[in-house]
Amino acid sequence: MLSFNDVYHLSTHTRGIQQPDMKFDTVSIFSDELQAKGLFIPIHDKNLDKAIENGAIAAVWLNNESLPNYTPNHFPVIFVDDLVSAFHQLCEEYTRKVKQEEYETMTKFIFYSPELLNAQAFTYDIAVEEETDEFASLLENYIESKRRG
Structure with a gap:
């Protein structure tokens, strides 16, 4: 399962709580998808409020973009220089991690939407x-x- 530590190393800096043992059940680029215990990466849209409403517990965000004013102070945000590159690195690292260890629960990556x-x-x-x-x-x-x- 993907953890906060797996994402943290991609960042230039973070904000909000930093829990190394935080686990992500989902990773999504869509804010309107249900994402229980989700990591939201706003490649498709930037509706952080909708992502939080749908279960996101952390987000990856671009360094040069301001967070929405409604973002809770404690909400974990990992800042990166390139969202697509960060998503790609996460996918590669997670694949490598899964090949090395067996997990009872897997992280679900949501990177396409049948509605589209x-x-x-x-x-x-x-x-x-x-x-x-x-x-x-x-x-x-x-x-x-x-x-x-």
């Missing part, structure tokens, strides 16, 4: 969505079988 796909039956988006779901299911089954031994 083109709804026309003859378009590429819908055509590959089913294949993507099948692949994700196969991958989950494979990981589960490896855990069982």
Whole structure:
């Protein structure tokens, strides 16, 4: 599971509480997605209030952008120079971490939204969505079988 420490090293500075043992159940680039115990990375939109409302317990934010005035003082914010690069590094590090250790609970990364796909039956988006779901299911089954031994 992704922890605050896994994210902290990406930062130039932070604000709010810093709990090294804080765990993230989700990482999302969408504020309107449910993200229980979530880390919000505002690549798609910057609605921090909506992300907090949907369960975000921390956020990654751009150094050169001001936080909204309503941001709670204790809310953990990790400042970075590039959001996309930080998200990419987190994905790589998490993949490496999962390969080294077994975890009972995994962090869910939300980086696409089915609502954004083109709804026309003859378009590429819908055509590959089913294949993507099948692949994700196969991958989950494979990981589960490896855990069982």
